[in-house]
Amino acid sequence: MKTNICRNLCAAALLGASMAAYGQADAPGARTNPFLTEYTTPYGVPPFEQIEVADYREAFLKGMEEQKREIDAIVRQRSVPDFDNTIAALDRSGALLRRVSLVFGGQNSCNTTPELQALSKELSPLLSAHSDDISLNAALFARVKQVYNNRERMGLDKEQTKLLEETYKDFVRSGANLSEADQQKLRELNSRIALLQLTFGQNMLQETNAYKLVIDNEADLSGLPATLVASAAETARQQGLEGKWVFTLQNPSVMPFLQYADNRALREQIFKAYTNRGNNGNDADNKAVVRELLEARLEKARLMGYEDYASLALETRMAKTPDKVYALLDQIWEPALAKAKEELKDIQAEIKKDGKKFKAEGWDWRYYFEKAKKAKFDIDENEVRPYLELNHVREGAFYVATRLYGIRFRPLTYMPLPHPEAQVFECIDKDGKTLGILYFDFFPRASKRGGAWCGSYRPQGYDKHGNRIIPVVTIVCNFTKPTEGQPALLSADEASTLFHEFGHGLHSLFRDVHYSGVSGVPRDFVELPSQINEHWAFEPEVLKYYARHYQTGEMMPAELVKKLAKSGKYGQGFATVEYLAASYLDMDFHTLKSIPEDMDVMAFEAKTLGKRKLLKQIPSRYRTTYFNHTMGGGYTAGYYSYIWAEVLDCDAYGAFTESGNIFNPELADRFRRYILTPGGIDDAMDMYKNYRGQEPDVKWLLINRGLYQPEK
Incomplete structure (x- = not known):
């Protein structure tokens, strides 16, 4: 729905190249904001290099003004509410705001600057208020409701019917039926949540960039592949540290370091830096942000009539309820944990072979797992x-x-x-x-x-x-x-x-x-098209x-x-357990019925993972203070979605393998027609059954991950 376009906005970066080559040059002294005119670029793509910081601000403000006028026009018209003059008109509104939001949001994630981070904080409450002004507009909702109540007599097609239903539900879920006092509370909560999510993400980026491991003794590079050493030397040169090597908390740097570095003390140092991001007691510490965010989300859920935030979030997804999410996670947890314990035995054996007597820690897992894998399969990632x-x-x-x-x-x-x-x-x-x-x-x-x-x-x-x-x-x-x-x-x-x-x-x-309004699919369905595509990557x-x-x-x-x-399946114990740990953590936070004023979020993390007997050597894939998937707002009470969708994608790919042709044209056509093309016009499970002819079987996921245990 249009009222959601301002979520997850942060900063964008300036790019300074001339756009004259694209036919967009301006006369001297007559510069035009690129967002305020039709793009004349090839294929109408955004003219990225022309955009300045002030352009975003101006376009956002004008975009909100423009959409407000469009909403007012819908409300003030005298004609009887119908699909075109109310529902479709609302769906069409906000074109300028949508245009600038998409560019700003995209650039924000991959090319931020301090100026644009400041701008995103300035805009966040304005966009939240604008969104609420639409979803809490009583006169607009009255028109939507009138169309909804008369939908059977309007001769709508399937796509129009779905848009009408989703528009009506979005208004209800956005507080349209609340009292005026409660709507004001909801406005305040939405603004607070948006700013807290934004702050969390900016803190996480700051923490990731703040750390660097500088090595000046070549002996400390022992075990590292030449490609990683060369990359670290290049990073050092870029930072004015010629002749040294710099490793960062970016995954392409930290993960292979943990995988190959012989120096155990340095592995421990960078591992602890990585797993303590946002938990260092500095100005980028996220613990208080998380507690306030959980409190605000729970208050919003209660205001909307739900006992916890997960129940509110899951209502529109395939899972529907927290119980169904936990049922899936629990079904996979035990076989995954058992497999991880087998892998730990292999790791401990490699430590013994190495002439050491210590018990494995988190900073040892990837290093000795790589040795165990080589011993078992005679394969090294550096060969690949x-x-x-x-x-x-x-x-x-x-x-x-x-x-x-x-x-x-x-x-x-x-x-x-x-x-x-x-x-x-x-x-x-x-x-x-x-x-x-x-x-x-x-x-x-x-x-x-x-x-x-x-x-x-x-x-x-x-x-x-x-x-x-x-x-x-x-x-x-x-x-x-x-x-x-x-x-x-x-x-x-x-x-x-x-x-x-x-x-x-x-x-x-x-x-x-x-x-x-019908372009999107449920969060726990959206990973199906991506995850099924992985199955082809390593087919011979x-x-x-x-x-x-x-x-x-x-x-x-x-x-x-x-x-x-x-x-291929070796290591799935670790991979599955670390993922499920994060999924449990996300769900446990958002099924809380109360948030203590003195809540220690890290103690809660330790408790929720401890009760499931998570191995101490395996941290949650994302710990609380850098768990941007859930705290940043994109996958709130939804990190389980990857494994939920994996049940779908493994079963869906099973159709190709069963057919004996991984490029089966009939199945490919069905997948495109029923899964990739219709957006959210159909119910997610109906889309899947239209493709597969049946509901998915979790067996295929367990087989794919090497966790399948036939019933005795």
């Missing part, structure tokens, strides 16, 4: 990396999409870029028409938040003449950077991540809806296409492919 050059992996993802859906990707030049390092492609459908524009932004930097995600600078839609508006999609990652004389070589996990985010991209490119038939040695061009040897397949 030379065959996973970044651009080759990207081409592998393109190849799978072409085989499945008949689409093609054409690199574009002389295009506006969200960052100078970005790549851009035109996606061409099998009928030759442009399906959309796709950006990639692959490498970490201080101005980019961690992780990987897929976003949109312009969603798919239709104009007033019925012409399809092509989407502008962006995929953002934090992969290992290239070094002097060597391209970016990915780990197997990074290659899988690229396929994952590309799956989200395909979902955005294929979506075909007429109303933005796909590896033959893209896994080529970056120096020799030689295909990945068959023996190495076999080793990858055999070792």
Whole structure:
């Protein structure tokens, strides 16, 4: 719904290149705010390099004014409320605000500056109030309600019916039926929650960037692969520390350090720095932010008639209730924990082989697990990396999409870029028409938040003449950077991540809806298109296409492919347990019925994970003070969604494997038609059953993760 467009806004970055090449040059002294005119760029993408800080502020303010006038026009018209003059008109409103929000939100995540962080804090309460002004507009809701009550007599099609139903429900869930006094409380809570979420994310970025491990003794680099050492040397040079090596808390730096560094004391130091982000008692400490956020969310839930925040959040998702979420997590937890304990025995055996007597700690797991994996399967990740050059992996993802859906990707030049390092492609459908524009932004930097995600600078839609508006999609990652004389070589996990985010991209490119209010899908369904795409990444038939040695061009040897397949499920105990731990933590926080004034959120974390007997060597994938998925607002009471969707994606891919053809054209067509195209027009489970013909079986997930235990 339109009232949600201002969520999760932060900062964007200035890019200074001239836009004259794109036909957008202005006369001297007559500069125009790029957001206030139609873009004249190729494919109508945002003119990123022209945008200045002040442009965002002006466009946001004008966008709110414009949408307010549009809402007033809907309310004041004398005609009897109907679908077009009320529901569709509301869906169309806020075009300028949506335009600037998408660019600001996208740039915020990957290219922030102090000026834009300050601007996002300034705008946050204004946008929250604007959203509430719409959702709590009594006259507007009265018109919506009148249309809703007469829906059976209006001859609406399926998409229109869904938009009407979702619009009505959104108003109710946004407080339209509350008393005037309670609506005022809700406004205050929404503003407070938005600012706390924003503060949490900014603190996390500050904490991640604040730490660096500087090594000046080459002996301390023992065990580290040459590519990582070269990258650390480059980072040091960039920071004026020529001749030294710098390791950071960005995943491409810290994770391989924990995996390979022989120096146990340094592994401990960087591990503790990583797992204590936001928990250091400084001005970026997030403990108080979390407590206040939990308190505000619970107060909002109670105001809306729910006993806890999770019940409010889950009502519109596939899971529906906290009990169903816990039922799934509990079904997987025990076999995952048992597998993790087996892996711990292997790790302890490697420590003994190493001539040491200590008990493994968190900073030992990845290091000795790598040794155990090599001992069991004779495979080392560094053997794999030379065959996973970044651009080759990207081409592998393109190849799978072409085989499945008949689409093609054409690199574009002389295009506006969200960052100078970005790549851009035109996606061409099998009928030759442009399906959309796709950006990639692959490498970490201080101005980019961690992780990987897929976003949109312009969603798919239709104009007033019925012409399809092509989407502008962006995929953002934090992969290992290239070094002097060597391209970016990915780990197997990074290659899988690229396929994952590309799956989200395909979902955005294929979506075909007429109303933005039905473009989205439930949070616990949205990971299905991304996670199923991972299944193709290491299929031998796909590896033959893209896994080529970056120096020799030689295909990945068959023996190495076999080793990858055999070792693929090893380590799923750790991976599953650390993920489930975070999912339990998220749910336990948001099923609380009261928040003590003196609540110690780290003590709560220890208690909630301790009662499930989490191994001390495995921290939650995200600890409370840097758990941006839930505290930042995107996956609040929803981090379970990945494993929920994995039940779907494993079962969905099972249809391909059962058919004996991983590129089965009939199944690919069904997946595109029923999963990727309809947005949220259909119920999520109905969409899945339309594709698969039945509800999913959790067995496929357990098999995929190597956790399957046949019933005795």
